[in-house]
Amino acid sequence: MRKLPNLAWLRSFESAAQHLSFTVAAQELGLTQTAVSLHVRSLEAELGCKLFTRAARRLALTEMGKAYAYSLRQALGDMAFSTASLFGAETGQMLTVRVQMSTAGLWLAPRLPEFAKRHPGISVRLVSNIWARSEAPEQVDVELRFGSGGWDGVATRKISAERLVPVCAAGGGRLTPEKLRQGPLVQILGFEDMLLRYLNAHGLVPPGDAAQFAVDTTVAALEIVAAGGGYAVVLERFALTAIGTGKRIEIAGDPVPVDQAHYLLGVAAPAEQDAGKQLFEAWLEEIFQ
Template sequence: MSKSPNLVWLRSFESAARHMNFTAAAAELGITQTALSLHVRSLEAQLGCPLFTRAARNLTLTEVGQAYAFSVRRALGDIALSTTSLFGASEAQHLTIRIPISSATLWLARRLPDFTQSHPGISIRLASNIWADSAGRENVDVEIRFGRGDWPDVTSHRLTHERIVPIAAAGTPPLSHDDLQTRPAVQILGLQDLWQRYLAAFDIPQDATQSQFAVDTTIAAVDIVAAGGGYAVILERFAETAIAIGRDIAIVGQPLPIEQAHYVTRPSATSTNNTAAQLFTSWLEQIAK
């Protein structure tokens, strides 16, 4: 390739890769869908390979497209950061992030200082909620949700691949299937399907398991388990963080992959021409595993 790709084409591709929808991407950039499609096809022609797989009502990134989208998003974020660093921001940058409270406490919050050290000009406001549909009406720049990514009111971009594990009080040996069937269980309201799925994966009858506690956050479940109140099934990343910060729990069974994941979302009709939000989303993709 004799020259670097057109920057306008790259911006169109990056937006389309985030939205997985040419119409939404075009609306974000303030251009027509036809123009955005032309930009992406021109970029593909210059690169000599397809970046998207196009089907009726379905747009997906090719493997090359996925890798390139990450690189382009990071490069555009670096350009924005360099511009701000050298020439200054026109106004203070404030970033409001909404995230489930357990995800904030057991994953994101302890990593936020790494982001602000790299981007000292951005201040963070973290707004936590328990249920996605109970979130307030305040404006947010970035929202992180846990689920299957099929919310009707937002566009979503998958960040993580998750596994679930059983946990018990520290010092508990690995639980046998009989233990899982008979020991008291702590259920997390709204996430009972994780608990049920883990049991079903090992053909453990669910009606035989005793449930002494039902709580509305993983944080509460971890504390009850640490105090000897039974076992719970939670995200492996939450369990690892809880152990790292000194909670008296142990992982007592093998991990099980699940379909649910953390997604970064935005209202379908909202523009994301927000440098701080773009930088934060790029950073999230780097730390999420």
């Protein structure tokens, strides 16, 4: 069996891969930027393979670097989980988690008690924004974002595959794509392309006139749909969670895959929060499968 590389080198590489920055990795690990860079170069030399491509003010993972970072991140997550399971999580940890409002209300919040049961020593402070580009002033430890990925200057890790479904009030029956198009429609501001993507998948385009209702969250859209106010196109996981919690809606058509997904962002956490952050992010990946 091949000897494992130096663990300090591995930790420096994992942090640099997450943030795509030696400087941020150094801040996270309490090292100098030079030390992190040296660790990564030493690891590359031992492996005989480049893990990063380096350019002025830009760091990018090679294909081998991406594959290795994923495997290493999984291994570190497993180690953190095993340590907490066998010896208990550190007490008094508070993680600040930022996520878009609809994901918070329709997916994450109902599942947080499960995380608390597994890790009673970790408290979670959940803060929300409406759209992916909204910037909240507070420092966060974990950030989850829905979209197409590739946000400038931010390292991301895809943790979900998503599908779109049309929804109507309970008892409304199935909708053909043409009937959905005829409305009445409930549009979700910032996510108007969901209706477009769903109809395009069936060879249709949205109507030119305005929707009956326009709201800024999926939560509000589902309330209107449940009250008989029209139809909406939402993420399948959101619809299933709402139905499971008693919302009077139903899925009214076949799901359509979408190339958008939920991503974990490479947010630096204080050293004392790192174990909790690893555990929470590993748990997020689990529940989004």
